[in-house]
Amino acid sequence: MKDVHAEKIGGxxxxxxxxxxxxxxxxxxxxxxxxxALHQGKILFDVKELNFKYKYDFLWxxxxxxxxxxxxxxxxKGNNASGKSTLVKLLLGDLKPSKGKIEKVDxxxxxxxxxxSSLNENFSVLDQAEHFNKTPIPDHELKTILTRFLFRxxxxxxxxxxxxxxxxxxxxxACLSIIGKAPxxxxxDEPTNNLDLENVEILTSALQDYKGSLLVISHDHEFLxxxxxxxxxxx
Ligand SMILES: Nc1ncnc2c1ncn2[C@@H]1O[C@H](COP(=O)(O)OP(=O)(O)OP(=O)(O)O)[C@@H](O)[C@H]1O
Numbered sequence: 622m623k624d625v626h627a628e629k630i631g632g633x634x635x636x637x638x639x640x641x642x643x644x645x646x647x648x649x650x651x652x653x654x655x656x657x658a659l660h661q662g663k664i665l666f667d668v669k670e671l672n673f674k675y676k677y678d679f680l681w682x683x684x685x686x687x688x689x690x691x692x693x694x695x696x697x698k699g700n701n702a703s704g705k706s707t708l709v710k711l712l713l714g715d716l717k718p719s720k721g722k723i724e725k726v727d728x729x730x731x732x733x734x735x736x737x738s739s740l741n742e743n744f745s746v747l748d749q750a751e752h753f754n755k756t757p758i759p760d761h762e763l764k765t766i767l768t769r770f771l772f773r774x775x776x777x778x779x780x781x782x783x784x785x786x787x788x789x790x791x792x793x794x795a796c797l798s799i800i801g802k803a804p805x806x807x808x809x810d811e812p813t814n815n816l817d818l819e820n821v822e823i824l825t826s827a828l829q830d831y832k833g834s835l836l837v838i839s840h841d842h843e844f845l846x847x848x849x850x851x852x853x854x855x856x
Pocket of ligand 1: 675700704705
């Protein structure tokens with residue numbers, strides 16, 4: 622009988638240490654942003670009577686009117702092909718409105734799509750990290766950050782093109798940490814699509830303490846809930 626209890630207690634303590642290791646790993650994968658330069662409470666976007674057509678028909682039955690303030694967390698929801706990515710492109714200035722206007726202040730933004738296309742396929746892991754090192758931070762600190770995001774020395778020469786979806790996500794998070802300066806806005810387009818549960822947790826944990834604005838297109842209710850989104854646009 623005693624042995625059964627001892628076995629159970631042993632099992633529980635193993636689970637606990639595993640949990641502790643995971644929690645400390647997640648803590649390590651936080652951004653170390655300097656938030657001081659972020660705009661606070663400013664109108665980032667003032668969207669008035671906005672609509673868009675690729676060819677003949679407007680995308681939205683009703684024109685869009687909204688104000689996005691710095692520090693706010695917005696979920697962009699809607700059915701397939703309802704124009705979520707198009708709205709993001711309009712906000713980021715990649716498309717011009719067919720109707721109405723978007724007034725915006727100067728801001729720094731980062732766009733994370735599901736393919737993490739801000740990464741350069743031809744770079745190695747180390748080249749990519751160095752490319753984002755504009756401050757710059759010393760080489761040993763850069764390498765420490767890479768290691769914190771689980772890129773050990775052996776993979777520093779690996780090409781970005783050969784990284785998996787979750788490795789790309791971790792590399793981009795590491796690069797954001799290397800930049801150090803917080804962007805005013807992080808835009809995420811279906812970021813959890815190619816990630817397993819553990820990596821969704823890593824992404825969530827990295828974004829939870831971020832003080833700037835978030836715009837997130839996602840069908841993943843759990844992810845949106847964990848990010849504590851305050852507002853939503855339904856297209
Ligand atoms: N470059 C383009 N030229 C013509 N039509 C386009 C173009 N890009 C998107 N569309 C069309 O515009 C509509 C909205 O597309 P968009 O990608 O913005 O929707 P979405 O809500 O992000 O879609 P999903 O949830 O399926 O990813 C779709 O019908 C799409 O086919």
